[in-house]
Amino acid sequence: MSKPYTADIRRTLTLRDVSEASGVSEMTVSRVLRGRGDVSEPTRLRVQEAARTLGYVPNRIAGALASQRVNLVGVIIPSLSNMVFPEVLTGVSEVLDDTGLQPVVGVTNYSPEREERVLYEMLSWRPSGVILAGLEHTDAARAMLAQAGIPVVEIMDIDGTPVDSAVGISHRRAGRQMAEAIIAAGYRNIAFLGTMMPDDHRARKRLEGFEDALSKVGLALVDREFYSGGSALLKGREMTEAVLTRSPNVDFLYYSNDMIGAGGLLYCLHKGLDVPGRIGLAGFNGVELLDGLPFKLATMDACRLEIGRRAAEVIAGKSQSDSKVTELFPTLQPGDTIRQGSL
Amino acid sequence: MSKPYTADIRRTLTLRDVSEASGVSEMTVSRVLRGRGDVSEPTRLRVQEAARTLGYVPNRIAGALASQRVNLVGVIIPSLSNMVFPEVLTGVSEVLDDTGLQPVVGVTNYSPEREERVLYEMLSWRPSGVILAGLEHTDAARAMLAQAGIPVVEIMDIDGTPVDSAVGISHRRAGRQMAEAIIAAGYRNIAFLGTMMPDDHRARKRLEGFEDALSKVGLALVDREFYSGGSALLKGREMTEAVLTRSPNVDFLYYSNDMIGAGGLLYCLHKGLDVPGRIGLAGFNGVELLDGLPFKLATMDACRLEIGRRAAEVIAGKSQSDSKVTELFPTLQPGDTIRQGSL
DNA sequence: CTTGCAGTTGTTACCGCTAACATAGCGGTT
DNA sequence: AACCGCTATGTTAGCGGTAACAACTGCAAG
Numbered sequence: 097m098s099k100p101y102t103a104d105i106r107r108t109l110t111l112r113d114v115s116e117a118s119g120v121s122e123m124t125v126s127r128v129l130r131g132r133g134d135v136s137e138p139t140r141l142r143v144q145e146a147a148r149t150l151g152y153v154p155n156r157i158a159g160a161l162a163s164q165r166v167n168l169v170g171v172i173i174p175s176l177s178n179m180v181f182p183e184v185l186t187g188v189s190e191v192l193d194d195t196g197l198q199p200v201v202g203v204t205n206y207s208p209e210r211e212e213r214v215l216y217e218m219l220s221w222r223p224s225g226v227i228l229a230g231l232e233h234t235d236a237a238r239a240m241l242a243q244a245g246i247p248v249v250e251i252m253d254i255d256g257t258p259v260d261s262a263v264g265i266s267h268r269r270a271g272r273q274m275a276e277a278i279i280a281a282g283y284r285n286i287a288f289l290g291t292m293m294p295d296d297h298r299a300r301k302r303l304e305g306f307e308d309a310l311s312k313v314g315l316a317l318v319d320r321e322f323y324s325g326g327s328a329l330l331k332g333r334e335m336t337e338a339v340l341t342r343s344p345n346v347d348f349l350y351y352s353n354d355m356i357g358a359g360g361l362l363y364c365l366h367k368g369l370d371v372p373g374r375i376g377l378a379g380f381n382g383v384e385l386l387d388g389l390p391f392k393l394a395t396m397d398a399c400r401l402e403i404g405r406r407a408a409e410v411i412a413g414k415s416q417s418d419s420k421v422t423e424l425f426p427t428l429q430p431g432d433t434i435r436q437g438s439l
Numbered sequence: 440m441s442k443p444y445t446a447d448i449r450r451t452l453t454l455r456d457v458s459e460a461s462g463v464s465e466m467t468v469s470r471v472l473r474g475r476g477d478v479s480e481p482t483r484l485r486v487q488e489a490a491r492t493l494g495y496v497p498n499r500i501a502g503a504l505a506s507q508r509v510n511l512v513g514v515i516i517p518s519l520s521n522m523v524f525p526e527v528l529t530g531v532s533e534v535l536d537d538t539g540l541q542p543v544v545g546v547t548n549y550s551p552e553r554e555e556r557v558l559y560e561m562l563s564w565r566p567s568g569v570i571l572a573g574l575e576h577t578d579a580a581r582a583m584l585a586q587a588g589i590p591v592v593e594i595m596d597i598d599g600t601p602v603d604s605a606v607g608i609s610h611r612r613a614g615r616q617m618a619e620a621i622i623a624a625g626y627r628n629i630a631f632l633g634t635m636m637p638d639d640h641r642a643r644k645r646l647e648g649f650e651d652a653l654s655k656v657g658l659a660l661v662d663r664e665f666y667s668g669g670s671a672l673l674k675g676r677e678m679t680e681a682v683l684t685r686s687p688n689v690d691f692l693y694y695s696n697d698m699i700g701a702g703g704l705l706y707c708l709h710k711g712l713d714v715p716g717r718i719g720l721a722g723f724n725g726v727e728l729l730d731g732l733p734f735k736l737a738t739m740d741a742c743r744l745e746i747g748r749r750a751a752e753v754i755a756g757k758s759q760s761d762s763k764v765t766e767l768f769p770t771l772q773p774g775d776t777i778r779q780g781s782l
Numbered sequence: 783c784t785t786g787c788a789g790t791t792g793t794t795a796c797c798g799c800t801a802a803c804a805t806a807g808c809g810g811t812t
Numbered sequence: 813a814a815c816c817g818c819t820a821t822g823t824t825a826g827c828g829g830t831a832a833c834a835a836c837t838g839c840a841a842g
Contacts, residue, residue: 108565108588110798121822126800134819151586156563157509158798161500161827176525185519189546198560201544203532217541220499222451243494245451329731359731366733388672388702390709453828464792469830477789501828504797508830 109152118146129154160222169411170218171199172228174206174296178328178355179383180400181229184251187404188227195412197224204229206295212237219244225411231256232297249407252398253298254423261420263406267298270396270426271305274350274378277394277428279309281435283348283376285318286310289335289360290352292322299352302380306350319343323356332359347375354379357393358386361433365391377433382426392431399424452495461489472497503565512754513561514542515571517549517639521671521698522726523743524572527594530747531570538755540567547572549638555580562587568754574599575640592750595741596641597766604763606749610641613739613769614648617693617721620737620771622652624778626691626719628661629653632678632703633695635665642695645723649693662686666699675702690718697722700736701729704776708734720776725769735774742767 111122118125120139127133128143135143146152160166171188173181188199200223202214212234218226219240225247231254233241241248241259248260255268278286288306291299310316319342321335335356339346351357357379364371371377371391382397406422409415415422430436454465461468463482470476471486478486489495503509514531516524531542543566545557555577561569562583568590574597576584584591584602591603598611621629631649634642653659662685664678678699682689694700700722707714714720714734725740749765752758758765773779 109586112798122798123800123823124821127821130800132800134821136820139820151582153559153562153583153586155565155798157500157504157565158827159800161504161829162798162800164800164827166500176519176528177522179520182519182525185546203528216496219496222498222500239494240496243452243496327727327730329728331731333731355728362731362733384670385672385698387670388674388676388705390705455828465828466793466830467791470791473830475830477791479790482790498828501797502830504799505828505830507797 108155109150110155113150114143114147114152117150118143166222166224167197168200168221168223169197169408170202170215170221170223170226170228172202172204172211172214172218172226174204174229176201176203178353179385180381180398183400184404184407187401187406188408189404191405191408191412191414195414197408197412199227199408206293208232208234208237208295212240215240225249227251227407227411229253230297231258231262232295233259247411247413249410251403251407253301254421255301258421261410261422263403263410263422263424265399265403265424265426266305267301268305268308270380270398271302271307272309273305273428274302274380274396275306275309277430277434278348278350278376278378279313279315281372281376283435284315285343285346286315286348286350287319287321287339287343287346288317288350288352289321289332289339289356290323292324296352302352318346328353328355329359329362332356332361333363334359336360336363349375349377351377351379354381354383354386354393354395357395358383358389361389361391361393372433372435376435382429391433392429394429394431394434396426396428399426452493453498456493457486457490457495460493461486509565509567510540511543511564511566512540512751513545513558513564513566513569513571515545515547515554515557515561515569517547517572519544519546521696522728523724523741526743527572527747527750530744530749531751532747534748534751534755534757538757540751540755542570542751549636551575551577551580551638555583558583568592570594570750570754572596573640574601574605575638576602590754590756592753594746594750596644597764598644601764604753604765606746606753606765606767608742608746608767608769609648610644611648611651613723613741614645614650615652616648616771617645617723617739618649618652620773620777621691621693621719621721622656622658624715624719626778627658628686628689629658629691629693630662630664630682630686630689631660631693631695632664632675632682632699633666635667639695645695661689671696671698672702672705675699675704676706677702679703679706692718692720694720694722697724697726697729697736697738700738701726701732704732704734704736715776715778719778725772734776735772737772737774737777739769739771742769 111125114125115122125143127135128140192199204211204214215237227249229252231250238259250258250262252264254262254264255266319339321339323331323335349360361377369375378394380396382395402424454468457468458465468486470478471483535542547554558580570592572595574593581602593601593605595607597605597607598609662682664682666674666678692703704720712718721737723739725738745767
């Protein structure tokens with residue numbers, strides 16, 4: 097357990113070292129390194145050369161403290177392991193890359209308390225903005241956000257009141273739309289399979305919208321099955337088996353996400369069920385990953401990339417819109433698992 | 440585009456505000472908020488109360504500058520979109536959670552230049568340690584790491600010389616082992632399907648080890664097919680079709696990762712090929728996500744969670760081992776896609 | 783009554799950098 | 813020669829905390 101991380105004992109380099117090595121003041125070095133102010137070409141080159149050969153890396157901690165500016169943007173999301181948030185991040189990075197701003201990611205695991213802690217940590221670094229998933233937060237979190245004096249964008253969901261601004265889709269509407277499509281296709285004995293997590297508000301809202309639309313035409317869910325944790329594909333399989341065993345008359349399976357939906361689809365195909373004739377299926381999210389499946393699952397894409405982009409634009413002050421809430425509209429992709437033509 | 444981010448115009452709070460509100464010195468407030476030093480119970484409570492009602496969030500930038508300590512650990516990985524790195528991150532977080540250290544993630548998209556930039560950015564925040572994927576870096580990156588004077592852990596791979604320390608598996612050995620298993624099962628006409636990315640050194644090393652083992656018994660790859668980008672499942676399908684069309688006598692498909700392997704498997708099953716009799720398949724990684732597939736793909740798990748944990752332990756100074764290189768040993772999971780019993 | 787000491791709280795001097803302002807050249811005007 | 817305006821560079825004073833040490837308190841021991 098020996099730890100001589102540096103061969104040479106010399107402390108870490110500062111502007112002063114570069115300044116001495118190049119024979120100009122620290123201020124001039126600072127100007128060169130940031131590309132600010134007027135510096136003559138010869139000095140610039142000399143300083144750059146010195147910085148490079150010394151291997152100087154500026155200390156942003158000191159820089160940020162002095163300038164009261166931080167190029168960090170906090171991005172707080174529930175999870176990294178379901179493909180949807182990485183895609184949001186891609187959108188965020190894409191836009192931020194041109195602005196000198198840098199995303200810093202925090203993960204909450206769908207826990208409001210953890211979200212509060214992560215947010216506190218982030219704000220303690222005084223970022224230039226915060227992007228966070230969902231509209232539901234602890235009171236303390238909401239207070240911190242309001243106090244922070246920086247742009248805040250709540251993403252994914254717009255069914256509620258944002259602290260500052262929001263970019264997302266209406267999950268209630270998404271659920272309703274899917275229900276309407278299913279009803280129009282003639283399915284009547286519909287079951288729901290999805291997450292149990294009480295803090296997955298968006299899945300909850302989709303289900304609410306879905307049931308709303310069902311009840312409008314006098315229908316109700318025939319069965320429902322919940323899960324948490326584990327391999328989504330496998331869970332989808334198991335849940336589907338459970339539902340079909342318990343309620344053999346079910347003719348449509350609505351999943352809270354594409355992954356468990358895909359598991360269910362594989363199960364149905366494996367069992368030789370007639371999809372979408374005897375039974376239909378639909379998920380939510382438009383996961384590109386699944387494009388290789390023999391059948392395309394009906395789904396609605398959640399505009400993840402676009403949400404990330406728009407959110408980043410708001411933070412970067414590049415947003416076109418002057419409204420505080422940006423609603424995006426997911427498109428229903430019927431795939432191969434909903435009957436075409438009504439009845 | 441109005442932006443009144445704070446209702447009240449007052450500047451952001453500092454220790455002084457809390458100090459005034461609670462009637463003690465800034466130093467005492469600082470002590471209370473960090474839980475350091477002796478502070479009497481009554482003062483502690485008074486200060487905490489004041490801080491809470493004001494909604495004070497400490498400024499770590501100032502704190503870090505003054506104390507020369509930063510609770511951040513840089514984690515630099517190639518990608519977030521293939522499930523393997525999120526799992527590493529989970530391992531890292533798990534261990535770091537108990538230490539007050541916080542991971543900060545950077546993504547390189549398998550580009551050495553981007554890695555260099557991301558590293559530079561991270562080091563400019565003077566983190567307490569860096570974890571980064573792979574042993575291959577630009578000279579500048581290597582120099583920065585050596586200069587930084589902090590623990591550096593290179594993860595995933597141990598086939599090479601680390602800057603400081605390394606935690607991972609031998610991908611050469613992994614490739615070799617898989618080849619040996621395939622040969623032992625009697626397959627002889629073997630094709631490789633995988634990433635083309637010249638900077639995915641670990642996939643490259645696996646292939647090298649694989650071919651090594653083949654040539655030891657006088658065999659060579661019958662065909663090979665490369666891809667980049669796109670949905671892995673779909674690519675797996677397409678590549679498999681291409682190979683089987685071009686080289687109908689192939690009896691084994693070795694994929695550089697499980698995702699394209701799964702695509703290939705679905706294709707073979709769809710075509711009604713006898714798996715693993717007529718044709719065998721194997722991937723790499725042990726992706727839990729795929730557990731729901733009707734057939735289990737042969738694979739080797741890459742010890743991702745464990746790598747994350749061990750790396751974090753090294754950074755946190757909790758590592759048991761006193762060697763600079765920690766080799767983990769993946770286990771071969773034959774699944775349902777390699778014939779059992781030789782020949 | 784003095785001294786010592788542990789337990790609390792306050793004071794001072796930075797941490798490494800940058801905003802804002804000050805200064806030094808220097809050629810061109812008048 | 814005095815003055816101007818410009819550019820290139822330097823000086824000063826913090827940014828908001830914390831380390832290190834100083835100072836004060838009350839109480840037990842000498």
